[in-house]
Structures are given as structure tokens and as C-alpha cells.
Amino acid sequence: MDALEKLPPLREVIAAHDLSARKALGQNFLLDINLTRRIARSGGPLSGAHVIEVGPGPGGLTRALLLEGASHVTAIERDARALPALAEISQAAPGRLTAIEGDALATDYAALAADKRVRIVANLPYNIATPLLTGWITSSSWPSWWDSLTLMFQLEVAERIVATPGSKNYGRLAILAQWRTRPHLLFEVPARAFTPPPKVTSAIVRLEPRTDAVALVPRSLETVTAAAFGQRRKMLRSSLRSLWNEPEPVLERAGIDPQMRAEQVPVEGFLTLAGIWEEQLGKRA
Template sequence: MSGIDDLPPLSRVIAEHGLVARKSLGQNFLLDLNLTAKIARQAGDLTGMDVLEIGPGPGGLTRGLLAEGARRVLAIEKDARCLPALAQISAAYPGRLQVIEGDALKVDALAHLTPPIAIAANLPYNVGTELLVRWLTPPEWPPFWSSLTLMFQREVAERIVAIPGSKAYGRLALLAQWRTRAQIVLSLPPEAFTPAPKVSSAVVHLTALPAPRFPAEPKVLEQVVAMAFNQRRKMLRAALRGLHPDIEDLLRESGIAPTERAEQVPLEGFCALARAVAAAR
């Protein structure tokens, strides 16, 4: 028994199924079930909720989510070696765990979920940022999920919660903070994982806001932000030159000095600029 359920400890599960973590899949396994349960608790009250989990591996977080009362967990796993271990969990929690073998970037998870929906995952390092951007930029808002509880490399987590004027401040911070309330809720040292990565990790909890903090057309805002930070060392009048022939006037109209650089402009300023650009077009 492991302490959170009647299943064996993760170290034994990994040994029994020969689950050596693969670098090519961005795998680093958390073996401490008390820790995975703690991560699951950061997602809030899961009672009555479907939870989407990406890259469950041997199922440490999966077990935490189920033990914490998730109505149902949909786990998408690319590594077929992990399926027998996940099948054991499914048998221990009848009707509450569905496992899909596949690439999370290609699977239509929403077809298998019933609202309300939360997303919780120790994301594989190689697809974590891409998945987050997808979840933050859906065609419609509010999104299908109510919250995201995600583990990233510490550096990525800091980029999500960064403030203007900091080196970490950029596109990820703006996309996240425009439509969510984001905070780092847990930090984990390398030695918490097997194998130990070279960097620390952190769990970020993002709660979807009912509406964006400031009005702006999503596609225009994304374009403005991407151009501004692609050349973040340049003044905005130069970095955004290709956006509109009257970009200096539009910057001033938005309350932004044309000589400022992207990292100096707060979210509200970028939204004002996106509105000005959209109107000028």
C-alpha cells in the first residue's frame, strides 16, 4: 500500500513495468505519492469535475487526482509502455479513469470530457509551452477549462507570472495574464524527480477569468505582442515598423512612448495598442 490508495508504491510500479524515463519524450517521473497528491490539491476542489491530464507516465499524479475526488480523469499518454500501469489504476478506480494512447497535440480531448473541466499535468518538457499557448488562445472565451494546474521548468513558470520590467516578462506572461489569474503555487527541486533534471521545476495554477482583463481583438493582440518581443531590444517604433505605417502615432495614441521597449509596456498598454491598430486598419 502506498498511503493514498491500495496500489503499490510508484518505485515498484516502475520496476515491474521497466519504465525507464525517456529523454526523447521529455519524461521525468515523480515517485513521491505524497508530493503528487499535494500537486493535485493545488488544483482546488475537484469534486464533480472531469480532469484532463497530459503525460501521466506511471500515474503518480493520476492517483493523486483520483484520490482527491476528481469525478473522472482523462489521461493522454504517448508512451505505450505506461499503459499497463495506468490500466491497474483504472481497475482500482472503476469508471473514473479513461486512458487514451496518443499525442496530446493531436487528440481531441474535449470529445471525451464533460464540463466542468480542469486540466492538471506534469507536462512533458518538450511540449509544455506549446500546449499552454493553445489552451490560452482558444477561438472563444471563456475556454472549455476552468483552471490549469501545470508543472513546468522553473524558468518557464517565472515567464508566465512575470511583471513588466523583468527579463522574464514577455509573450507568455501577456497571454496568460490577459485572460487568467496566474500564480506559482509550488516549487520542486531536481531531486524530486527520476531521473533528476538539470533545473528546478514549479507548479503554476491559472484560473480562467470570465472575460479578458482589457478589451482587444485576440489575433491583433497576439500579433502586436509577438512582433514587439521578437525584437525586444529594439525601441517599439522600430520593432513594430511593419505593423502599420503610422505606428508612432498609434503608440502615442495608446499612451506608449515610441522609444520604449516591449518589456517596459504593461498588459493594459499592449491591449490599448491592439485596439488602436485594429481601428486604424
């Protein structure tokens, strides 16, 4: 039997290291190894892969990633209480796990990748999930340093990431995500799968970087979508007046009906508007 499989059950690890979940850290632990291995496999074949994990806690998903064949896992954990539990996993898989105590929002991920192509697979703490995702997507350098993102979100957030024009969930997050990635909602994870159970259903989303992503400064796209969705019940000819005194000619140039509302416009339309905004800013400079 593999040394990883001989490790004590996670419930025993949590008790031994006093790892009761802390709400302030957004902690909800997954203890079912079958589920964590399913999540690990959702990142694609892991043999030889370098993986970055955020918020490993007692190491349920960490174990699964190593058992599924990841050559190395770098785990970033803010809670110092979890480090001894992760050290036990490291001892069972010598040279294959690096646990770093740190703030996931302040981590230099490109530097961690160290010129290796990596995957990020994580049960993200809900309170930082969206900022982490947008940070990875809006990196100043593109193509990305990561091969894929396989991430746990609240179901509501997952549905916003993959939403299509015309749906109630379609908005700024969908446009930002679909600008540079192809996101797929893979499966839902019920609240009862966690310890302690959260009040919401979760879901696994896999995002793959687009090689055909339109070249834009992320701030331009964020500015245009903020204006459009800030007054989403209004027609674009009205909601975009904060950016253009006369939005109609701009919208017509972009091939967008000025009477449309923001949720009706496909991602490509917003990319065109952001490009026009960039171009006009350049002329004003």
C-alpha cells in the first residue's frame, strides 16, 4: 500500500491538530477521498504535472492530487495550524509537496511557477474565490503561466462564470472569464459533503486559457462592463453615457444595437467596445 494511503483518516488528523474549521478563514473541509480524487481528476491527467493548490487545510485534496499522480504540489495555506498536517503528507510523499504559509491574495503565482507550466486545482475559500480568479485571468502577461484552473466556487458564482447572453446570471464576471478562458461547469458538490456544511451548494469549474484571446488592457474591459452593467435595466445608449457623450455612434461602430441592454450583448461585443475605449484614450493622451 502507498504511504499516502496509510495516512490516518482526515477526521483523526483534524482532531489531532485541533483543526476545527474557522469561519473567518472561509474553511469548509472535504473529507471524502473519493470526492477529492474526483476533483483532482477534473484537472486532467496529473501524471508528471506541477499543481498549485490554495487553502489545503488538513490536506484532503492535497492527498488526492498526489495519489492521482501529480509530480509536485505547491500548497498555499494561511492557517499555520494546518502546516503540521501537511508536513505528514510531505513525509509520505518525499520531495513532492511544498507547503507555504502565506496569504493567497498576496502570492506571486508566476514566480511560484518558476517557468514550469502549472495547473491550479483548489477548493477555494469562498471569501476570496472571485478575487483570486480575476487576478489569475487578468494577468498582465498572456498567454498565461498556467495550463488550466480547476476550482471550487459557490454554485451561484460558478453559474455567473459560465453564463451566456440573455440569462439572468450573465454579467461582468462571465465576460471577464470568457474573454481569456473557456469555462466549463463540471459538477455540483452538495453542502453535506463538507465539514462543517456550508449553507450553499458548491460547484467545480474548469477554465482553460484561450489562445485566441483578444489583446486588451484588462482595465479597459472592466471599465466598459462596469458602466454597462451598472445600470443594466437601461438601454446601452443610456448606460454608456458615463463613458461617451454620444454612445450611439460607438455602439453602431461595434455592431451593437443601441437599444440593447447589457445582458443581451455577447462577449465579443464588449471586447470591441473595450478596444474602442482604449483607442480613444490613446487619442486623448
